[in-house]
Amino acid sequence: MLEAELRANFEQVWEKIEKACFRAGRKVEEIKILGASKKQPPEKIRILYNFGIKIFGENYVQEAEKKQKALSDLPIEWHFIGRLQRNKVKKAIELFHLIESLDRLELALELEKRLAEKQRKISLYIEVNIGYEPTKGGVNPDELIPFVENLLEFKHLEIKGLMALPPYKERAEEVRPYFIRMRKLFEKVKAFMGETFSELSMGTSSDFEIAIEEGANLIRLGTILFGKRE
Numbered sequence: 001m002l003e004a005e006l007r008a009n010f011e012q013v014w015e016k017i018e019k020a021c022f023r024a025g026r027k028v029e030e031i032k033i034l035g036a037s038k039k040q041p042p043e044k045i046r047i048l049y050n051f052g053i054k055i056f057g058e059n060y061v062q063e064a065e066k067k068q069k070a071l072s073d074l075p076i077e078w079h080f081i082g083r084l085q086r087n088k089v090k091k092a093i094e095l096f097h098l099i100e101s102l103d104r105l106e107l108a109l110e111l112e113k114r115l116a117e118k119q120r121k122i123s124l125y126i127e128v129n130i131g132y133e134p135t136k137g138g139v140n141p142d143e144l145i146p147f148v149e150n151l152l153e154f155k156h157l158e159i160k161g162l163m164a165l166p167p168y169k170e171r172a173e174e175v176r177p178y179f180i181r182m183r184k185l186f187e188k189v190k191a192f193m194g195e196t197f198s199e200l201s202m203g204t205s206s207d208f209e210i211a212i213e214e215g216a217n218l219i220r221l222g223t224i225l226f227g228k229r230e
């Protein structure tokens with residue numbers, strides 16, 4: 001049965017989170033789980049919501065719109081975690097509470113313009129391309145501080161944290177140095193931005209325990225919670 005299957009996944013994940021927190025001397029309350037629900041059906045999101053996961057992340061605007069309709073009775077906090085195209089910005093700010101993948105000035109400009117028209121603000125994280133991978137989005141680590149400085153003039157963008165998806169490694173332990181670098185960048189930006197800058201989103205199914213040990217407070221879990229994507 002679907003619910004039993006998802007419950008087993010959830011309990012297994014929860015136990016791993018508790019153990020990682022214990023090793024790191026952290027409290028489990030510091031960790032938020034985001035269900036990475038791309039290519040997963042609304043029924044599974046609903047079940048996981050009932051287990052206590054309140055944040056879900058989608059990668060595609062159109063796919064998210066359909067699912068959100070089917071789940072409109074639930075007060076889910078929706079994050080956008082994919083590559084955001086400029087022509088999808090208008091729709092994205094209607095559908096999402098937070099955008100985790102701000103990765104270029106062109107996108108910031110479009111967001112600012114659309115939000116100013118509506119006289120509203122949105123919370124964002126800056127995506128960092130921590131592995132300098134040409135195929136991935138994100139600001140290069142050495143360009144992060146100037147990028148943040150540029151964003152200060154955009155009055156409708158509330159920059160709350162950083163997000164990263166490090167290179168995939170067969171052995172999860174090899175991802176640790178990237179998480180350590182992210183934590184250092186996070187502290188550096190925080191010293192500059194102040195207390196409202198508080199979120200570090202990193203860690204997926206294959207490496208979330210290490211991400212927790214290195215300071216993540218939001219982990220983004222797909223397959224380990226939901227099972228295989230459709």
Ligand SMILES: *Cc1c(COP(=O)(O)O)cnc(C)c1O
Pocket residue numbers: 036038059081082165204205206220221222223224
């Ligand atoms: C799909 C996705 C995840 C989750 O990946 P899993 O390996 O399924 O846990 C996390 N972050 C982003 C940005 C994703 O696109």
